[in-house]
Amino acid sequence: MKALRIIDTDDGPRGRLDEIEQSALTEGNVIIKARYSSLNYKDALAITGAGKIARQRPLNAGIDVAGVVESSDDDRFACGDEVLVTGWLLSETRDGGLAEYVRVPADCVTRLPAGLTLWESMALGTAGFTAAMAIKRMRDNFQRPEQGPILVTGAAGGVGNFAIEMLAQAGFAPIAVTRRVEAQGEWLSELGATDVIAPETLDLGGRPMGSESYGGAIDALGGSVLADMLGQIVQFGNVAAIGLAASPKLDTMVLPFILRGVSLLGINSVECPSQWRAAIWSDLAAELKPAHLDQIAAQTIGLDQVHDVCDAIIAGEHAGRTVVEIAR
Structure with a gap:
């Protein structure tokens, strides 16, 4: 599987597009086939090495992910469910969402609310x-x-x-x-x-x-x-x-x-309690859903373009939101 992985180099931590085994992913009981992720300032810090976000390395980058459940050992989620994960220490101590598959504990997973597509959930993302x-x-x-x-x-x-x-x-x-x-x-x-x-x-x-x-x-x-x-x-x-x-x-x-x-x-969105998350995502799918969402998130890129966008974010030359398409 492809993954944008934070590794140690002679110049410090950097992101590198790599091939890894799914079995190498950090522990969890839900495996998600990623469809989309997104880029945040925190991602740019991790990938460019401008900030030491990944506390252990190597570790997959990406603090957001949305996709479809591939397998689950938890009764709350079944194969085929559309879900998302934001925060929960992704790209800090857990492998993150800039990868073809993500494995996390079920408590980290939020069911995609009615009123949002997977792309829209990542257009919103942590931001x-x-x-x-x-x-x-x-x-x-x-x-x-x-x-x-x-x-x-x-x-x-x-x-x-x-x-x-x-x-x-x-x-x-x-x-x-x-x-x-x-x-x-x-x-x-x-x-x-x-x-x-x-x-x-x-x-x-x-x-x-x-x-x-x-x-x-x-x-x-x-x-x-x-x-x-x-x-x-x-x-x-x-x-x-x-x-x-x-x-x-x-x-x-x-x-x-x-x-x-x-x-x-x-505001600690990384470790926001699960019950709050469900209520907030429901609001985002309804009254708080931005009317200009497509314009705020005007850029959708592939994994191979992530480095360039992260450089622009660190340089202060990036505006709005960028969605990363992992797989169709």
């Missing part, structure tokens, strides 16, 4: 799931449209695109935050952004709090941008932290939390 999980957690914590607009940082990326359109479809007013205002502004507005601003617009100049300007936020950056946002959220608003593209550090004060009741919600 769409993460955006939907952030929105779910905010709504579960009483976030309402009337509290004000929702900031979305990293808006030009896959998670950002999805978050903007999903928020707009759910009745919120998203504000896109990106350094690519001129290049991406028109597109982000088409997705539903009510405004497109640069991160510098949020700078509080070192003050712990500013005016209550925004209802909440979905943040992919961390660092000073996240700290500045927290000081501008309305009373009892929510900020969902989904990434650390700018910095893993957060230098802030407790004032927004205790004086305004702002909540900082951590």
Whole structure:
């Protein structure tokens, strides 16, 4: 079977298209014949060696996969079932989805919900799931449209695109935050952004709090941008932290939390509980399914093209989503 495998080289971990035996796959009781995977920033880090994602090597790359059950020792799944897996330590400690077959424990597998095709599930992938999980957690914590607009940082990326359109479809007013205002502004507005601003617009100049300007936020950056946002959220608003593209550090004060009741919600889509996953994927197949899904995921490639796209992602020259077709 073909697999894009993370191996150790003299230059560090790198991805290499290889042939391996199915018996070499990491342990599990469900074998999936992969149809599609997708490319995320995390995949690009692993494949290019820009980040040490695979904690053991060799290991197949790919944090997402969708396909058909080939065999199962678990009563929940039968041969021929259409299923998907996102996160669950794929490409970290388990062989991932950029391979012709994937073997995982049944607890990691989600049945494809009605309303989504296998391709659509990977067009969404971890990016769409993460955006939907952030929105779910905010709504579960009483976030309402009337509290004000929702900031979305990293808006030009896959998670950002999805978050903007999903928020707009759910009745919120998203504000896109990106350094690519001129290049991406028109597109982000088409997705539903009510405004497109640069991160510098949020700078509080070192003050712990500013005016209550925004209802909440979905943040992919961390660092000073996240700290500045927290000081501008309305009373009892929510900020969902989904990434650390700018910095893993957060230098802030407790004032927004205790004086305004702002909540900082951590979004761990990798190990999201199974019962949450089913509910979130059901939302993604219905009310949160992006109307522009085909345009956000405008590129479908083969395994042999993955390296080039990953290089573009690391260089900051990639927008939207890329689906990888493993087999027809």
